Amino acid sequence: MEIGEHYIVKITDNDINGNGIARIENFVIFILHALKDEELEIEITNINKRYANAKIIKFIKKSNKRCDVACKSYSKCGGCAFLHVNKDIENEIKLDDINKLFNKNIKEILTNNEFNYRNKATFHIKNNTIGYYSEKTHDIVQFDDCLILDNRINEIYKYFKKSSLNNIDNIIVRVTTNEIMVIINGNLKEFNYKELVEKYNINSLYLNDKLIYGNAYILEIFNNLKYTIYPNAFFQINYDNMKILYDKVREYAGKGNKLIDLYCGTGTISLYLSDNFKNVLGIEINKEAILNANINKKLNNITNVEYICGDASILKKDNYDVIVLDPPRSGLSTKLIDKINDIEPTKIVYVSCNYKTLKRDIDLLNKYNLTKIECVNMFSKTKHIEVICLLEKI
Numbered sequence: 508m509e510i511g512e513h514y515i516v517k518i519t520d521n522d523i524n525g526n527g528i529a530r531i532e533n534f535v536i537f538i539l540h541a542l543k544d545e546e547l548e549i550e551i552t553n554i555n556k557r558y559a560n561a562k563i564i565k566f567i568k569k570s571n572k573r574c575d576v577a578c579k580s581y582s583k584c585g586g587c588a589f590l591h592v593n594k595d596i597e598n599e600i601k602l603d604d605i606n607k608l609f610n611k612n613i614k615e616i617l618t619n620n621e622f623n624y625r626n627k628a629t630f631h632i633k634n635n636t637i638g639y640y641s642e643k644t645h646d647i648v649q650f651d652d653c654l655i656l657d658n659r660i661n662e663i664y665k666y667f668k669k670s671s672l673n674n675i676d677n678i679i680v681r682v683t684t685n686e687i688m689v690i691i692n693g694n695l696k697e698f699n700y701k702e703l704v705e706k707y708n709i710n711s712l713y714l715n716d717k718l719i720y721g722n723a724y725i726l727e728i729f730n731n732l733k734y735t736i737y738p739n740a741f742f743q744i745n746y747d748n749m750k751i752l753y754d755k756v757r758e759y760a761g762k763g764n765k766l767i768d769l770y771c772g773t774g775t776i777s778l779y780l781s782d783n784f785k786n787v788l789g790i791e792i793n794k795e796a797i798l799n800a801n802i803n804k805k806l807n808n809i810t811n812v813e814y815i816c817g818d819a820s821i822l823k824k825d826n827y828d829v830i831v832l833d834p835p836r837s838g839l840s841t842k843l844i845d846k847i848n849d850i851e852p853t854k855i856v857y858v859s860c861n862y863k864t865l866k867r868d869i870d871l872l873n874k875y876n877l878t879k880i881e882c883v884n885m886f887s888k889t890k891h892i893e894v895i896c897l898l899e900k901i
């Protein structure tokens with residue numbers, strides 16, 4: 508087999524990355540955006556030891572599950588994996604993978620939206636061209652409207668697309684329900700922001716680490732709680748589905764005496780659950796997020812929550828009723844898993860944006876049964892999905 512060669516194949520399966528899978532003499536080929544049962548002429552684009560990648564050249568038999576793609580940059584960008592199918596097929600593919608891994612029969616992915624949900628985007632700049640990095644490369648991919656971005660971010664992107672971008676490396680745009688933050692990073696000392704700020708009602712504008720216009724943070728309101736967000740603090744990127752997720756965390760955690768919220772970010776979960784517990788502690792490594800968490804606690808007049816800035820594994824032994832875990836994709840460290848196994852909280856609520864590391868960690872939390880598991884489509888159209896689990900002590 509060589510790069511550039513053409514083959515006729517039948518797709519036997521789909522994967523979570525938006526590929527169809529075929530075999531040529533038992534050698535696995537991943538074909539970008541192909542669908543199960545399709546017959547295709549393909550061209551090999553990349554060859555590895557155990558598999559090859561290919562692109563579609565011609566449809567011999569097209570799946571009736573295929574739908575029109577409204578994004579011209581789909582095959583170059585790599586941000587989305589499921590624009591060529593509707594929501595039901597995307598969910599079927601995602602659930603199939605999760606159910607196999609966890610040996611479960613989850614039937615539904617909870618969601619409130621499908622498009623225009625992302626409240627944060629990073630645009631990279633090369634040779635005065637602004638766009639996303641194409642997957643696995645630093646090539647710039649331009650687009651007209653990104654289908655998963657909040658439309659206010661699309662408009663700001665189009666503004667920069669027409670502007671001079673000399674000495675700018677990247678631009679980050681974040682929005683909340685009512686506010687907008689723009690962060691411009693690069694080798695420039697000043698930025699003429701008047702037109703941008705007035706045209707798009709920007710509330711906060713940073714040049715590198717320096718605030719050059721407006722407020723130091725933007726504000727989101729969730730269930731009557733106010734949350735401030737600094738430029739480098741994490742915030743859930745899908746506000747409508749964050750509501751579903753946090754209500755599930757609240758339901759799974761129940762009520763009790765002591766709750767610990769590990770990887771607490773700006774304190775969103777701990778503050779939302781604080782009325783159901785006597786004492787709440789949040790731990791988070793990002794200094795800006797902890798600053799936000801402490802501001803948020805005061806802003807909402809909540810007095811039974813404390814925050815510590817540090818690695819999640821610094822938690823001390825105590826009688827916790829519930830530990831909430833919401834780590835980044837890499838999941839938990841073995842040091843933290845050993846600590847949790849030693850502390851033995853009654854319940855663990857584990858929120859994960861990577862179900863593979865979630866499964867690995869759950870298997871190591873060996874004093875617990877997985878009693879509930881549900882999925883929230885926080886990242887519709889992409890290969891990612893949020894999974895929430897309740898683990899109860901055996």
Ligand SMILES: C[S@@+](CC[C@H](N)C(=O)[O-])C[C@H]1O[C@@H](n2cnc3c(N)ncnc32)[C@H](O)[C@@H]1O
Nearest residue numbers: 741743770771772791792793818819833834835
């Ligand atoms: C997926 S976010 C969850 C934040 C929060 N629970 C929320 O819903 O907004 C993960 C958070 O973990 C933090 N983090 C990453 N590594 C950490 C570590 N070793 N210890 C503590 N926090 C960490 C990140 O800064 C980020 O805020």
